[in-house]
Structure formats: C-alpha cells, structure tokens
Amino acid sequence: MAEVTLPLALAASGRRGLARGTVGDFVFIDCDLETILGRIVEVGIFGSDRTGLDRQIENQPIVHPDGKIQLLATVDKTSLKVTRGIAVQPRIGDSVYLAEGRSLSKTIQDALVGDLKDPILIELGQLAGLEDATISIPPEKLFGRHCGIFGATGGGKSWTLSRLVNEAVRLGGKCILFDPTGEFAGKIPGAKEFAFTKAPPGQTLARFPFRDLAEEDLRALLTPTSQTQIPTLRNAVRTLRMAEAFSLPTSPFASIIVDGRRKVDITIGQKTWGDIWVQPDGTIKKTDSPRAPLGMAEIHLYKAIGSDVCDFNIHALAGQLKNECVHPAGFGDAAGSYGGIDKQALGYCTSLIVRTETYLSAPELGCIFSEDGANICTAINQFIVDPDQHAMILSFKDVTFKYNTRELLLNALGRYLVRKARAEAFKNNPVICFLDEAHQFIGRTVGDEANSVALDSFGLIAKEGRKYGLTVTIATQRPRDVPQDVLSQLGTLIVHRLTNERDRETIEKACGEMDRSAAAFIPSLAQGEAIFVGPDLPTPMPIQMMIPAPSQQPESRGPDYQSAWVLAAQ
Incomplete structure (x- = not known):
C-alpha cells in the first residue's frame, strides 16, 4: 500500500x-x-x-x-x-x-499471453471502469488449474458460466455442463443435450447404467448398518459378481443349463471340487451347499469378484442378501457345507432387504436402475472421441432429491469420469466439466453419523484430474459450503458480488493475492462485474464480463412481479 x-x-x-x-x-x-x-x-x-x-x-x-x-x-x-x-x-x-485503458489492457494482455505463439484466446470483457480495455485469456491460464465462479444471486454468475462454455466451444474445446436447474437448455449452440428422469423437447432422455455404478455409491444409497448389514451386502455383491462371471464366454469353468438353472462345474487342473448352481433369477443359494466349490471359484475369479463397480445383475441383489443369511457351517458330516438359514442374521438384514427392493423399483431412481433412456456412459465415450462434438449438457432439472437421487447420480457421473481420466481417456482430448450450483453436491455426505459416505467425486477431479487432462469449473453462490481441500485446488477464481461476510472471508483465505483492500470491492461489484484472481494472472483483475448473446443467456431471471401482479389484480 x-x-x-x-x-x-x-x-x-x-x-x-x-x-x-x-x-x-x-x-x-x-x-x-x-x-x-x-x-x-x-x-x-x-x-x-x-x-x-x-x-x-x-x-x-x-x-x-x-x-x-x-x-x-x-x-x-x-x-x-x-x-x-x-x-x-x-x-x-x-x-x-x-x-489509459488501451495501453493498460495491452500490457496485461501481453503478460497473459506470455511466450505463446499465435495463441487462441477466450474473450472475457473489459477492465471495469475503462473504455477500450478489452481482456482475453489463454484457456490454459483460465482452466488449466481448475476454476471457480462465485457470486450472490443476481451478480452475473450464470451468465459468466454461459460465456465461458460458449467461448470454449467456439475455440474447439470439449465441455460437459452439469445443469441442475435446466436453465442452460438450448443455450449452447451445437451441444448434445441429455436429461434424466424426464426429457423436454430438444433433449434426449438418459440413464446412468447401474453396471457402471461404483460399489461405494451403492452403499451410499442403501445405507447399510456397519455391524451386520455391510458384511452381508459385501458378500452378496461378491457372490453376484461370481454368478455373472460364470455366464460369460471367458469363464474358466464349464457350465450347462438344467431346468432353467446354470450348473457350473468347478474343476481346476485335474481336481473337481463340485458344482455350483445359479438360480434362474441369477442368485446362488448357499443353504446346505458345499463350501469348497464356492471358495475355489472365488479364488480363481478374484479379478472379476474384486471389481469396484456394480457389474452384476443388481435386480437379484435383494434375493442374494437373503441367501447370505446362513450359518457359516453345518454340523457333523455337513461341517464342510454352509448351514441352514440364520434367522437372527436375516432379522438384522430385513430392513436392508426391504430398502433394496424399494429402491430398485422406485420411479425416482429410474434414472439409474431402469432401462429407459440412452446410456449416458456410452454417450460420454462417443463425445470424447468425436472431433465434431464440443459440448454436452446433462440436465438434472427433473431429478428428485428424494433418496438423495440427485446427489448420488451426479457423484456417479463424476466417479465415471475419474475412472476414464485414470485410464488416460482425456490425454489427447482434454475435457472441462462445468458444474453449476456446486454447493448442492460438493462436500456432501449421505447416511448418518455411524455410517456416512462422502460424495467426493468432483473433489477427486479437482485433486487429481488436471494431470490426466480433466479439469473442473464450479459455480456457486455459497463458497463457504465448498470444502477447503477443493477450494485450495482452484487456480483461477472469478468473484462476482458477494454480500455475506463468511463468503467473503472464504474467498480471502482462498486467494493469497487478494488483500482486504481488494476484497473491499466485492460487495459493491456491479452486475456482470467480477474480480479475476489466480497464480497465472499478473494481478487481480476487475473485469466487466461481456454479455452473452441473447440466444446464449441462461433462464436465470427472477419472477416478473410487474406482469404477474397486475394480471392478478385485473
């Protein structure tokens, strides 16, 4: 100073x-x-x-x-x-x-471009309060270290998000926009648009295939208790994976169909351990069944059984949970077999079985467990490799909060993208994920104190996605609800008007370059004006964002009292 x-x-x-x-x-x-x-x-x-x-x-x-x-x-x-x-x-x-505006903008512009030759630039707007002071920025310095857009209602946050997505599309980038409110429908030219639960005109109904659902997300949905239900659920999942592996052409064990059931011969080398019977509904009954065949099959199929996704017939899960409630061993000559039904364990697991049956048939969870709609994972895979596709919009407008469906669905999509990133699917095709209303999803947990599961997929993207070519831009009006470990990973912050003191303190702590004198401008920023802060920027920059074209402006306006109330009075 x-x-x-x-x-x-x-x-x-x-x-x-x-x-x-x-x-x-x-x-x-x-x-x-x-x-x-x-x-x-x-x-x-x-x-x-x-x-x-x-x-x-x-x-x-x-x-x-x-x-x-x-x-x-x-x-x-x-x-x-x-x-x-x-x-x-x-x-x-x-x-x-x-x-003077023009010379100042040129000086800052040269610093932003650096040594890049013939760079592509995202047009942001102009330095606030100056004429002829336009500012553009290379995408590496805006999105390369992740980005956060913060601002109170009416500050211009949604329009800034729309501006950035449309600029990325104009420059040939690839973006996936997660739209919780549906306000971006039809606002990104050329975008492939999908909607979950219900698809309005112009959008394709989509579903998340349960076979790509992470086991951790399934546990977050079913919320089993830790003492009895979690081990039973884990055993049921492993058994169903085994039954699924028996039906594949790559199965190492011979099998035949007898009266609708699959008889699997567990022979390893020259030794035959016995048979395993897979029921018509895809379950395996363990009551009074020999333990050796199941044990040897589990050892031999350890890769398939150890998968971290629900790649099995999930509609057989409730039945298999019942089948797992058996005594671990019989008596006398039957000591090498499972015992009869364990009524006590079955009683402990009844609530889990009922929840499983309810959730798998619930219309609210049809976006995960039904077969209606396009496979969104297949659509994402096609989007990544298609050079002519640059934007994908995933609308959550009609996805309910009941059963935590909305949070679990978005978390499942995030986990899928993390798996794709770790498989280096984005190395040559970098993708930017834009997440609006991020406070609804990031930092959330599902379950009670004794059994809670963190919905952390977008936190994982923020922590490790950059090195794989997957970055995230989050937008929220409540920065205080974003976990500190996620905020610390955001390289560029775009701060619109914030009036809440805790929100401003959160931004000040997250921005090492912003002192209190600079933060003092935040409550009085005009609509569409934002302060850009980041390690790749020469200085905190107050920028009046360029207004999106009318066809690109999201439907984020408030209620029209003038028209509504006058009409009511008449």
Whole structure:
C-alpha cells in the first residue's frame, strides 16, 4: 500500500469533469527503470485540511486530496513485461499517472499471453471502469488449474458460466455442463443435450447404467448398518459378481443349463471340487451347499469378484442378501457345507432387504436402475472421441432429491469420469466439466453419523484430474459450503458480488493475492462485474464480463412481479 497526493482529484465547483483520480482507478507509479501498476482504494482529505473545507472549495480550491494505492504488479519500462509482485518500492516524490485503458489492457494482455505463439484466446470483457480495455485469456491460464465462479444471486454468475462454455466451444474445446436447474437448455449452440428422469423437447432422455455404478455409491444409497448389514451386502455383491462371471464366454469353468438353472462345474487342473448352481433369477443359494466349490471359484475369479463397480445383475441383489443369511457351517458330516438359514442374521438384514427392493423399483431412481433412456456412459465415450462434438449438457432439472437421487447420480457421473481420466481417456482430448450450483453436491455426505459416505467425486477431479487432462469449473453462490481441500485446488477464481461476510472471508483465505483492500470491492461489484484472481494472472483483475448473446443467456431471471401482479389484480 502506498500513500499519495492527488492534486487533480478534487471535484471543486465547475471542475468535476476535469477531476482525475477516484476509488477504483488504475494508476502507474514511475519508479525510474520500472513502473508499479496500482489501483486507488481510498481518496480523502485528512487532518487540518478539513477545516473550512467548504469555503476553500468555493473560493480558492487549493486543497490537495490524499489517497491510498494498492500495489498490484511491476512493469519493466524497457520490455513492458508485467511480473507478479512488487520488484521495487516507490519513494517519496515518485510521479503517479492515471492508466489509459488501451495501453493498460495491452500490457496485461501481453503478460497473459506470455511466450505463446499465435495463441487462441477466450474473450472475457473489459477492465471495469475503462473504455477500450478489452481482456482475453489463454484457456490454459483460465482452466488449466481448475476454476471457480462465485457470486450472490443476481451478480452475473450464470451468465459468466454461459460465456465461458460458449467461448470454449467456439475455440474447439470439449465441455460437459452439469445443469441442475435446466436453465442452460438450448443455450449452447451445437451441444448434445441429455436429461434424466424426464426429457423436454430438444433433449434426449438418459440413464446412468447401474453396471457402471461404483460399489461405494451403492452403499451410499442403501445405507447399510456397519455391524451386520455391510458384511452381508459385501458378500452378496461378491457372490453376484461370481454368478455373472460364470455366464460369460471367458469363464474358466464349464457350465450347462438344467431346468432353467446354470450348473457350473468347478474343476481346476485335474481336481473337481463340485458344482455350483445359479438360480434362474441369477442368485446362488448357499443353504446346505458345499463350501469348497464356492471358495475355489472365488479364488480363481478374484479379478472379476474384486471389481469396484456394480457389474452384476443388481435386480437379484435383494434375493442374494437373503441367501447370505446362513450359518457359516453345518454340523457333523455337513461341517464342510454352509448351514441352514440364520434367522437372527436375516432379522438384522430385513430392513436392508426391504430398502433394496424399494429402491430398485422406485420411479425416482429410474434414472439409474431402469432401462429407459440412452446410456449416458456410452454417450460420454462417443463425445470424447468425436472431433465434431464440443459440448454436452446433462440436465438434472427433473431429478428428485428424494433418496438423495440427485446427489448420488451426479457423484456417479463424476466417479465415471475419474475412472476414464485414470485410464488416460482425456490425454489427447482434454475435457472441462462445468458444474453449476456446486454447493448442492460438493462436500456432501449421505447416511448418518455411524455410517456416512462422502460424495467426493468432483473433489477427486479437482485433486487429481488436471494431470490426466480433466479439469473442473464450479459455480456457486455459497463458497463457504465448498470444502477447503477443493477450494485450495482452484487456480483461477472469478468473484462476482458477494454480500455475506463468511463468503467473503472464504474467498480471502482462498486467494493469497487478494488483500482486504481488494476484497473491499466485492460487495459493491456491479452486475456482470467480477474480480479475476489466480497464480497465472499478473494481478487481480476487475473485469466487466461481456454479455452473452441473447440466444446464449441462461433462464436465470427472477419472477416478473410487474406482469404477474397486475394480471392478478385485473
């Protein structure tokens, strides 16, 4: 911070139009070989100069206002290169010049482009309060370290999100937009649009295939208790994976169909261990069945059984849960077999069995467990490899919050993208995930205190997706609800107007470059105005975002009271 005298800042009678130097203006401080870029954060007349000020302004305006300047960056006079930080300290007597819009934007623009040759640039808008000060930024410096868009309702957050998505599409990038409210329907030209549960005109009904559902997400949905139900659920899942493996052409065990049941011969080498019978509904009954064949099959099929997704007949899960409730061993000659039904264990698991049957048939969860709609994982795979597809919109507008369906569905999609990223599917086709209303999903847990599951898939993308070519841009009006470990991974922050003190404190902590003098502007930012902060930016930049084209503006306006109330009165 530097204190300066601003002799031209006084708006005396008849001189207001000639006054120069007000709060928010950018200035250059001449420090010989280098120049400091700063921004005026305070202007006033202090001390004894305030005595008789009104009379002096009217008669002889000789009072010189003082001001405080936030020091932002250093500009080399020879190369005009902007560097982060303050390389030289201003001294008493250094001259201060008001920054002209075009030259300032060029200086910042050159710093953003750096050594890139013929770069592609995302057009953002112009420096706030300056004319002819347009700013564009390379996508690497905006999305490369993940991005966060924050702002209270009506601050322009949704329009900024639309602007960034449409710019990425214009430049040939690939984006997946997760739309919780449906306000982006038809707003991204050329986008493939899908909707879950119910598809309006122009969108394709989609479902998330349960076979790509992570086992952890299944546990989050069913919320089994830790003592009895979790081990039973785990055993049932492993058994159903085994039954699924028996039916595949790659199965190492011979099998035949007898009266609708599959008889599997468990022979390894020269030794036959016995038979396993898979019922017509896909389950395996364990009551009084020999343990050896099941044990040897489990050892031999360890890769398939150890999968982390629900690649089995999930509609047989309730029946298999019942089959798992058996005594571990019989008596006497039957000691090598499972025992009879364990009524106590079955009683403990009854609530889990009922929940499973209810959820698998619930219409609210049809977007996961039904066969209606396009396979969204297949659509994503096609989107990744198709060079002519640049945007995909996934609408959650009609997905219910009941049974935590909305949160689980989005988390399942995020986990699928993480698996694709780890398989290096995005190395040559980088993808940006845009998540609107992120506070509804990130940092959430499902279950009670004794058995809670974190919905952390987008947190995983933020933590490890960058090295695989998968980045995320989150938008929310409640930054305080975003976990700190996710906030710390966001390289570029776009901050619109925030009035809540806790939200502003969260942003200040997340932005090492933003001090309190810069943060003081946040509550008074105009609609569409935002402060850009990030390690790849030369300085925090207040930018008036370019308004999206009318066809690209999301439907985020509030209610029209004028029309509605007048019509009601008539």
